[in-house]
Amino acid sequence: MDGGGCVRDVVLRDAAQEDCAALAAVLQRAHAPGSALWREWSDPEKLKILLFAVASPKGRATRFRLRVAQVGEEVAGAMMSRWAYDRLGPTEAIFGDIGLIDTLAVLPAFRRHGVGRALVKDAEAELRRAGVRVAYAESTPGAVPFYEALRYRAEPEEVRAITFFPRQGPKLYTHCIGDLSEARLVWKSLTGGMVRSSVYEHPDGKGPGVALTGLIPGDARRTVPWPEAGVLGGATAAERGEGHQRGRAGTG
Structure with a gap:
């Protein structure tokens, strides 16, 4: 074609x-x-x-x-x-607030x-x-403009993890890129509203990550539980942006 x-x-x-x-x-x-x-x-x-x-x-x-x-x-x-789920531990937790474009x-x-x-x-x-309420994906570098045209936010290359605060219990949900060095994390609110991204250093040595709040009811009252690991930027430097429900014409 x-x-x-x-x-x-x-x-x-x-x-x-x-x-x-x-x-x-x-x-x-x-x-x-x-x-x-x-x-x-x-x-x-x-x-x-x-x-x-x-x-x-x-x-x-x-x-x-x-x-x-x-x-x-x-x-x-x-x-x-699919819905996000945690494969670690004796039981698997399913997080219905979070969607993964796998x-x-x-x-x-x-x-x-x-x-x-x-x-x-x-x-x-x-x-x-x-x-x-929020969808995310690992993108190849070349596909980042495609996702951005659909109103996804692309995190910087150095961001290797993304953390959410789901309603399904007090547990956090964190997705780490791992060894796929070429991947970029992209995410989008499916419900609209204000969002906030705070950058932190992951305690397991996986590199900088972002913690997203303002997406899931009640999550804005919760914080990443490892500030001693070295929060980068903190709340005063957090970026704010609009969530979107409609995307522009994509390149796909």
């Missing part, structure tokens, strides 16, 4: 087992050579296992979805999204034609229906 403009006949649907080979090809071709982001899902056999996980009780409990964008007979893109991949030939934007808006709508 050449030029810009939106694809008129894009169809969004749930992925099926027979899509695994095409999905693997999308993931292999959609990202830069050598990129570690989502590499694990470029194997058709692992994707088959993933689809069983989506349909499992745990998958249903976390609102796990794997969606396909189909143009004609071709799978042009795919996206995974993977977004669009074939190069279909970029800048609205396919990626359609997938993101589809995921946002489903997450919002499920009660999610």
Whole structure:
């Protein structure tokens, strides 16, 4: 496909087992050579296992979805999204206020034609229906302008962790990028309102992180419990910005 403009006949649907080979090809071709982001899902056999996980009780409990964008007979893109959950400890905590866009991949030939934007808006709508108030993702550097066009905030390259204060109990939820050095954290309020981002140094040595408040009811009264680790900036230097519900035309 050449030029810009939106694809008129894009169809969004749930992925099926027979899509695994095409999905693997999308993931292999959609990202830069050598990129570690989502590499694990470029194997058709692992994707088959993933689809069983989506349909499992745990998958249903976390609102796990794997969606396909189909143009004609071709799978042009795919996206995974779900509620955030903590896999550590004897029990798993599920955080229904927080949504993760786990993977977004669009074939190069279909970029800048609205396919990626359609997938993101589809995921946002489903997450919002499920009660999610804020969505976040790990983005490749090249995709940051795409997310920004959809009113996501992209954190600086040095930010390696993002912390939320969910309503599901007193526990914090922190997502760390880990070893994927090329990833950038992006996030967006799905409900509007004021947001605040405070930068801190993660106590586990994972580098600077951001703590977001003003997104989930009651979270503005809570603080990161490790100020002794060295808060960078603090409340007086916190950045403020508007949450948005509608995005501009994307590049996907």
